[in-house]
Amino acid sequence: MTTRTLFLSPRVTATGHALADAARRRGAHVETLRDWRVPEQWRRAAGASLYAGPLFADAVARELGVGLLEAPEDWLARLPYELTLRNVEFTTIEEARLLRRPAFVKPPNDKSFPARVYPDGSGLPGPDAVEGGEPVLVSDIVTFAVEYRLFVLDGEVRTGSRYATRGDLDVAPLAEDPRRGEVLGFAERLAGTGLPSAVVVDVGLVDGSGWAVVEANAAWASGHYACDADAALDVVLRAARPEGEFGAADHRFLRPVPEVVRD
Template sequence: MNTQKIIVLSPNFSEDSMIINQATIDTEFTAMRFGSWNVPAEYQKDVVAVYGEDLFTTIVAEQCNLKLLKPTDDWLASVPLKYTLRNITYDRFGNIQNVQNKFIKPVDFKFFPAGVYTSVEEIQGYSTIDATIEVFVSDVVRWTIEVRCFVIDRTIQTWSTYIYNGEIELKDSIEKSEETEMLNFLNKFLTDKTIDLPKAVVIDVGYIPEKGWALIEANPVWSSGVYACDPKKVIQTIVKSCEKVKI
C-alpha cells in the first residue's frame, strides 16, 4: 500500500496556504486541511510537514511526531556584526525599560508589533506585556531592498524581494548588479561554518544605503510567507524543516 506524504495546512485560509495547496498538484505531496487543529488519527502517520501560524504548527507537530526546525531563540543576537551591520541584543522585555530610539521585536509570536520605538512605553499594551518574554533590540537602520530566501543545507533554493526601493514589491528578479551583490553576500554568510543554521531555514537579507547588504533575520520555514518565491521549491524546504520523529 502506498503511503501518502501529507502537508497539513491551517484551517484558516491565507494567500500563502492557498499557494502551497496549489503547488502540491503533480508532486509527491498532498496538501490537506481539517476542520480544526486536530489531525484525525488515521492520517497522523502520513503527515510529513505542517504549514501555518506558529501555534497551529506546534499543536499539529505534537500530534504527528514532527520536530519543527528553527534557529535558536537568541540566534540573531549571536551573528557577528560584519553580517548584521548593526548592534543587536537579546533580552527579557522587563530588562529593556530604559531603551530609547531602537527597533524592538518579540522573539516568538507577535506579542506586540515590531517597530522603531522612542521608548518602550510607546509599545501597544505596554503595561500588560509579560516581562519575561524575549525580545530583540537593535540599532535603527533604513532598508531599501529586503529579500526572502528559502535555504536547504546552506544552499539557496528560491528567493524573492518583498521590499524594493523602499516600497512593498514582490518579485524574483532585481537589477543584475544588485542580484550579484546580494547573492555574493548571502553565499558568504551561508558558507560560514561558524554560523549555526538549521537544515532548512528562511533567511531574510537587505540593503542598507551607504553600508551594503546585511542579514535582517532568520525565520522558521513552516510559518514564513512565500512572496514571489518558487512555490514548489518552497514546499521542498517546508518538508525539510519538519523532521519525523521515530517512536
C-alpha cells in the first residue's frame, strides 16, 4: 500500500498542524509547500493528499495529481425546505446585484467575496472585482441559535464540533454537547441528498423553527474546531487524493481545477 503524503499550504493553520500530527502518528509523510509552485520531486507524487484553501488548491492540485471532492454548487438550493428552513436560490452575482431586499449572499464553494447579510444587491462587489457570471447562493435571513461542524464519510458522521452560539465562537466537541443526539439525528436525514463520499456539513438550530443545514464545505479546506483530528483526517484523505483513486460515484463531485500556466 502506498504511503500517504499530506501536503500543506505555506499558511499552516491550527487545523493543518492537528492534521499533520495525526498523519505522522499513522506513519504518513507531511510536506509543507513553501510557495504556490510544486517542486519537481513532488509532482504527481504517489499517495498525495492536500489540505489547503481553495485558491492554493487550484494552483497546486493538478501538479500534485490530486483530485478534490466538493459538494455541487447548487446543493443547498436543491434541498427541500424542511432541511433548510429558508428559501435558497442558486443564481449569479449579476442577478444578485438586482436584489432590493436584505439577503444572505455567499459564493458556493469559494471565498471570492465576503459571505454575509447584504442590505440589498447594491452592496455586493461590482464587476470590476467579481465577474457577473460568478455563481452565488442567495438565502433568506435566519438566526441560528447554535451551529455544528460535521466531518462526514460515506454518509456517516465521523466527528463533529459545536463552533458557534448565536453567532459567537463557542467551540466544544460534539460528544460533550447536550444536543449531540439531535444533531446526529438530523444528519441522518441528509442521506441521499447528493453529497460526495467525503465532505463537511454545517448544521444548526434555527430560532423557533428547528434543525437546518447551514452549508456544505470541502473537507480539504475546512477548519476542524474541536473535532477529533484523526477522524477528520480520514475524511480529508478521502476528499483529496490521487485522481485515479476516485470511483465512478464521486467523479461528478470533483472540483474543476484550472490549468495553471507557469513561466
